[in-house]
Amino acid sequence: MSMLGKAQNFTETEAELIAQLRELLPQVVEDAGKLSSEPVGSAIWGVPLLPVSSDKERDLRVDVILHKFLKARNGDIVLARQMLTNTLKWRAEFKIGGILDEEFPEDVFGKVGYIYGTDGEGRPVTYNFYGSLDNKQVFGDLERFLRWRVQLHERGMQGLDFVNVADMIQVHDYDGVSVFGYDKVARAASKATVQLMSDNYPETLATKIFANVPGWGETVFNVICRWLSDDTKRKFVVVSKASAPRVLAERIGEANLPDKFRPGAVEQPKEASTAAAEPKPLVAEPAPPMAAHSDHNEGGPRPTSRGSQQSGSGSSDIDSQDVDEISPPPPPPPLPVATAAPKLGPQPETLASETAGLRLSDNATVDTQEHGDKHGTQI
Numbered sequence: 001m002s003m004l005g006k007a008q009n010f011t012e013t014e015a016e017l018i019a020q021l022r023e024l025l026p027q028v029v030e031d032a033g034k035l036s037s038e039p040v041g042s043a044i045w046g047v048p049l050l051p052v053s054s055d056k057e058r059d060l061r062v063d064v065i066l067h068k069f070l071k072a073r074n075g076d077i078v079l080a081r082q083m084l085t086n087t088l089k090w091r092a093e094f095k096i097g098g099i100l101d102e103e104f105p106e107d108v109f110g111k112v113g114y115i116y117g118t119d120g121e122g123r124p125v126t127y128n129f130y131g132s133l134d135n136k137q138v139f140g141d142l143e144r145f146l147r148w149r150v151q152l153h154e155r156g157m158q159g160l161d162f163v164n165v166a167d168m169i170q171v172h173d174y175d176g177v178s179v180f181g182y183d184k185v186a187r188a189a190s191k192a193t194v195q196l197m198s199d200n201y202p203e204t205l206a207t208k209i210f211a212n213v214p215g216w217g218e219t220v221f222n223v224i225c226r227w228l229s230d231d232t233k234r235k236f237v238v239v240s241k242a243s244a245p246r247v248l249a250e251r252i253g254e255a256n257l258p259d260k261f262r263p264g265a266v267e268q269p270k271e272a273s274t275a276a277a278e279p280k281p282l283v284a285e286p287a288p289p290m291a292a293h294s295d296h297n298e299g300g301p302r303p304t305s306r307g308s309q310q311s312g313s314g315s316s317d318i319d320s321q322d323v324d325e326i327s328p329p330p331p332p333p334p335l336p337v338a339t340a341a342p343k344l345g346p347q348p349e350t351l352a353s354e355t356a357g358l359r360l361s362d363n364a365t366v367d368t369q370e371h372g373d374k375h376g377t378q379i
Contacts, residue, residue, distance in 0.1 A: 002135070004060065005083055005162075005163030005164045007064050007163060007166035008060045008061075008064055008163060010067060013075075014070070017070050017080075018066050020077055021077055021081060022063070022066060024077075025049050025050055026050060028049075028088070029042045029050060032085045032086075032088035032092070035085070035089045036088075036092045038092040040088050040089060040091075040092040041088070041091070042088075044065060044091065045157045045160065045162075047059065047061045047067075047162060048062075049062055052116075059361040060163070061161070061163060063165075065162060066080075068166075068203040069083050069084045069087075069202055070204055080301045083199070086199065090200055090231050094150065096150070096154065099147060100151060102151060103149070104144070104147075109138070112129060112138055112148075113126060113127060113128045113129060113149075114127055114152070115127075115155050115156055115159075117256045119169050119251065120252065120256070121165070122159075122164065123159070123165055124155075124156040124158075124169070124171050125252060125256070126156050126168060126170050127258065128171065128172050129140045129173045129175075130172065130174050130176075131174065131176025133181070135181070135183055135186045136185055138189075139189035140144065142188065142189055146189075146193065149196075150196070153201060153204075156168045156204075165233040167203065167204050167206040168205060168206060169205075169206055169208075169251075169252065170205060170208045171209045171248065171252075172208065172210050172211065172347065173211050174208065174210065174211065174212050174213050174214065175211075175212035175241065177214065204236060206235065206299075207237060208236055208237070209237045209247075209248065209251065210236070211239045211241075212240070213238055213239065214241075215240075215241055237251070245257075245261055246259060246262070246263055248261045249261075249262065
């Protein structure tokens with residue numbers, strides 16, 4: 001049996017649950033095929049879920065993928081099975097197989113988000129930009145936007161080998177964001193994106209870095225924070241404009257950053273509310289990172305946002321199809337938690353926008369009609 005990768009170590013309980021779900025995979029694929037209006041494949045993210053006769057040993061990458069679905073449903077075999085079945089059905093009907101070959105206007109989406117290499121541990125990094133967007137142009141055609149957004153995430157998934165690297169990094173850049181920029185069109189796109197990502201890409205995010213955050217988002221985060229599990233909060237890092245280049249260089253590696261985020265880069269004048277603030281992690285440091293790939297491009301890769309192949313991402317031992325995560329601009333972004341909790345109650349759409357792909361605490365509930373999760377522990 002081959003040696004385990006960094007992403008393939010599980011507790012005894014996790015291993016037992018994975019084994020149980022693995023035994024159900026033939027039925028999962030069959031059920032998805034019966035439910036889907038399109039032919040359903042038995043692979044996900046480039047990894048075959050069902051063994052073939054030529055296999056000499058089981059593919060441990062499948063265990064890593066199954067663990068994601070189990071974790072997203074808090075270890076419930078029935079719910080994890082249902083989630084995986086629905087994901088295979090969705091991938092068939094959304095025609096994921098050809099999405100990497102689709103082309104989207106660079107003048108529209110090139111400024112919305114792209115993948116740029118990896119961090120020091122070999123994890124793909126997706127950059128999402130929220131400032132100065134034409135919401136109607138970007139989000140007005142919702143189907144087009146969602147297909148572009150899924151393509152971006154699938155490109156990130158190509159950088160995961162599910163051996164040593166099993167999740168991604170997202171950087172959300174709020175430079176130039178207006179407090180009034182979150183209109184009806186953006187809200188509709190945000191809601192659809194959050195639902196799609198949380199349903200079909202569970203546990204694919206390692207860390208979410210909020211960069212160039214203005215000062216007026218503190219109250220919003222204080223509200224959201226009350227709903228989040230500790231595991232989710234550990235994934236959040238909030239950085240002001242003054243220190244974004246330094247913090248990103250520390251966490252991702254200066255050579256791996258786009259020019260805009262490198263220390264010494266020319267910036268626009270700082271906002272008075274954020275210029276003097278020294279940023280700090282939102283909560284405790286994230287969990288220890290996965291092992292790094294060995295083939296980094298020291299000079300830094302070039303960003304990609306559509307049909308071109310990603311350059312400089314962590315190497316992969318599979319031919320996968322491909323997180324962040326961009327979601328449309330959410331309402332005012334979060335800042336570190338204030339001492340006193342605000343009186344304002346959380347709004348479901350705001351909460352969903354900031355926690356796409358992440359988990360709420362076990363006791364939290366979300367309106368089921370609004371977010372489509374009848375169990376209230378996922379958004």
